[in-house]
Amino acid sequence: MTSKQKYFLSIGFVLILVAVCVYFIIKDPPKLGLDLKGGMHVILSAKEKPGAPVTERSMEQALFVIRQRVDKLGVTEPQIERQGRNSILVQLPGIKNPQKALEIIGKTALLEFIEVKGTDKEGKVILGKVLMTGKALKNARPSFGELSKPIVEIEFTKEGTKKFADVTTRYVRQRLAIVLDKEVMSAPVIQEPITGGRAIITGLDSIDEAKRIALVLQTGALPVELDISESKTVGPTLGWDSLMAGLRAGILGLILVALFMVIYYRLFGVITWLTLGVFATFLFGLLVAVNAILTSFGLAGINLSLPSIAGIILIIGVAADSSIIVFERIKEEVRRGKTIRTALDTGFSHGFKTFLDADLVTFTTAAILFYFGIGPVRGFALILMLGIVCDLFTSFFFTRAILGLMSFTKLWRNPKLFGLERKG
Secondary structure, X not given: OOHHHHHHHHHHHHHHHHHHHHHHHHHOOOOXXXXXXXXXXXXXXXXXXXXXXXXXXXXXXXXXHHHHXXXXXXXXXXXXXXXXXXXXXXXXXXXXXXXXXXXXXXXXXXXXXXXXXXXXXXXXXXXXXXXXXXXXXXXXEEEEOHHHOEEEEEEEOHHHHHHHHHHHXXXXXXXXXXXXXXXXXXXXXOOOOOOOOEEEEOOOOOHXXXXXXXXXXXXXXXXXXXXXXXXXXXXXXXXXXXXXXXXHHHHHHHHHHHHHHHHHHOHHHHHHHHHHHHHHHHHHHHHHHHHHHHHHOOOOOOOEOHHHHXXXXXXHHHHHHHHHHHHHXXXXXXXXXXXXXHHHHHHHHHHHHHHHHHHHHHHHHXXXXXXXXXXXXXXXXXXXXXXXXXXXXXXHHHHHHHHHHHOOOHHHHOHHHHOOOOOO
């Protein structure tokens, strides 16, 4: 395969990826963050108690309860995730009643065992009086019973054992509802009196359901106390104004960079335009892909926020700088008397190695920031990392191929079109 064919193949490959990125960007565009869309931002921090340290398990329990409550608020696309060892971040875009939401999020979990009187026409459980609360529970864990069927094993405290024995004796052959924050999580039938302080819940569809119910049972008395360490509300008007200001800054910066490149580098500047267009498409396409992957694993995606927009503006400058480094190295090779094609290969090779080192340093810094950062800071860091990947990919597979194909045209007979002057 000739060099020319390789260049055409490389550009064709890039254009196919551009089309794929455009399709997914249109299908599932990046979501706006709270600072642009408006809403509420809350950070809940766990407090250490004597004899009850903050553990990974207790934080997962707290995270589950918070998600249960947020679901009741009817907020679209909430972001709920762990932040560090002992904090939970809650972002509720577009929330209409922030104060009510704050009250619901910050309350203590209420676990109850309630008698079941029957079911209504829709099959929903009709509850009776409260028989026990989660204070009687000592532990719960998912397991497998007979024929490898998923079950939940529960264990009560000393006082809870006596109470549960009395309840199961009085309600044998009847259903007992397990309710968390007024929501029925399970309503098993009591097969026989349970006096040993241990019981099992059967009739579950999967081990995932068993894990969920076990986690619910453990949240009756949270081992950690959650305090609201940070709370702020962003109005939709302020969010829109911030979005417009960020877009204006980004567009103005892009125009100024484009004008400088054309004035100083001429046709090289036009190549930079094309490169930045491909680069931007890859960046947003990769952002959509990463969000889809994070969501598939049950993790919160990265929304576009003001820090993210700042990262986009910054990385555009980095991408333009990569092109400048390559162009300057090519110009140096031409001034040394080398032919255009030789100058192209040597100049791109040296230039690519130069900005590769710089990009790797930036990527490492952004990775550290992403790992230790929270909220919008992680969005800024992720944009930088994705931008570095897109910059290297675009430069190697697109910019190099465009320059290579142009070397076969008659345009190179007029070096001034590229701002080139040959010595001697």
